[in-house]
Every structure is written in structure tokens, then in C-alpha cells.
Amino acid sequence: MHEYPAVVEIINKASEHSKGKFVKEINLVIGDLCGFVASSVELYFPIIAEGTCCEKAVLNIERIKPKLKCNKCGELFQRKMFSFNCKCGGEGLLTEIGTEFFIKSIEVD
Numbered sequence: 001m002h003e004y005p006a007v008v009e010i011i012n013k014a015s016e017h018s019k020g021k022f023v024k025e026i027n028l029v030i031g032d033l034c035g036f037v038a039s040s041v042e043l044y045f046p047i048i049a050e051g052t053c054c055e056k057a058v059l060n061i062e063r064i065k066p067k068l069k070c071n072k073c074g075e076l077f078q079r080k081m082f083s084f085n086c087k088c089g090g091e092g093l094l095t096e097i098g099t100e101f102f103i104k105s106i107e108v109d
Contacts, residue, residue: 002035002036003036003037003040003041003043003044004044004048006036006041006101007041007044007045007048008048010026010028010041010045010103011045011048011049011052011054013103013106014026014053014054014057014103014106015052015053015054017106017108018053018054018106018108019108020053021053021108021109022053022055022056022057022108022109023053023054023056023057023106023107023108023109024056024057024058024107024108024109025057025058025059025060025105025106025107026054026057026058026059026060026103026105026106026107027060027061027062027103027104027105027106027107028041028059028060028061028062028101028102028103028104029061029062029064029100029101029102029104030061030062030063030064030100030101031063031064031065031066031097031098031099031100031101032063032064032065032066032098033066033098033099034098034099034100034101035101036101038061038063041059041061042059042061045059062104064097064098064100065078065098066078066079066094066095066097066098066099067095067097067098068084068086068092068093068094068095069092069093069095070086070088070090070091070092070093071090071091071092071093072086072088072089072090072091073086073088073090075087075088076095076097077092079092
């Protein structure tokens with residue numbers, strides 16, 4: 001449910017950017033570890049956008065999978081279930097990859 005105010009803010013930012021024109025497309029980047037559920041953002045968007053300049057906008061979401069960084073070889077890799085180990089045998093450390101949540105672009109008429 002905490003996605004609701006985030007979607008309101010996305011629509012507000014798109015409205016500011018559009019300067020009175022209709023918004024055709026909004027492109028978001030949402031990391032799997034950002035704390036927001038992409039499917040909930042998709043669910044709320046048409047409901048909150050109703051009656052705004054974003055009402056007919058297409059919402060595209062680029063999902064980012066989290067990556068770990070090996071403490072031995074430095075390679076970035078996706079974690080396998082129940083393991084933090086790199087293929088070289090090193091241990092994966094958390095990175096910021098997968099925590100993104102931002103508007104990548106807005107297209108207006």
C-alpha cells in the first residue's frame with residue numbers, strides 16, 4: 001500500500017514536466033530491492049492517473065535484478081538461491097544494484 005503515495009508523486013512530477021500537455025508515456029526504473037513492488041505501482045497507476053494529464057499514459061517499468069560483487073575477483077553477479085558464492089569461489093557482497101527507483105523519462109504530446 002505504500003506504493004500509492006509514490007505513484008501520486010510520479011504523476012505529480014509527470015504533470016509538472018508536461019506543462020499542461022498530455023503525457024503519452026512514463027518510463028520507470030524499479031529495482032527488486034527498492035522497497036516498492038512494481039506490480040503494485042502498475043495496479044495503482046491507472047486509478048490515480050484518472051482525470052489527470054497522465055490518464056492515457058503508457059507506464060513502462062524496467063525492473064532491475066539485484067547484483068552482488070565478488071570480494072575475490074570483483075565480478076558482479078546475480079545471487080543464486082541459498083548461495084552468496086561467486087563462480088570463482090569468492091563471496092558476494094551487497095551492492096546498490098537493485099535498489100533503484102526513479103523516473104527514467106516522460107514523453108508528452
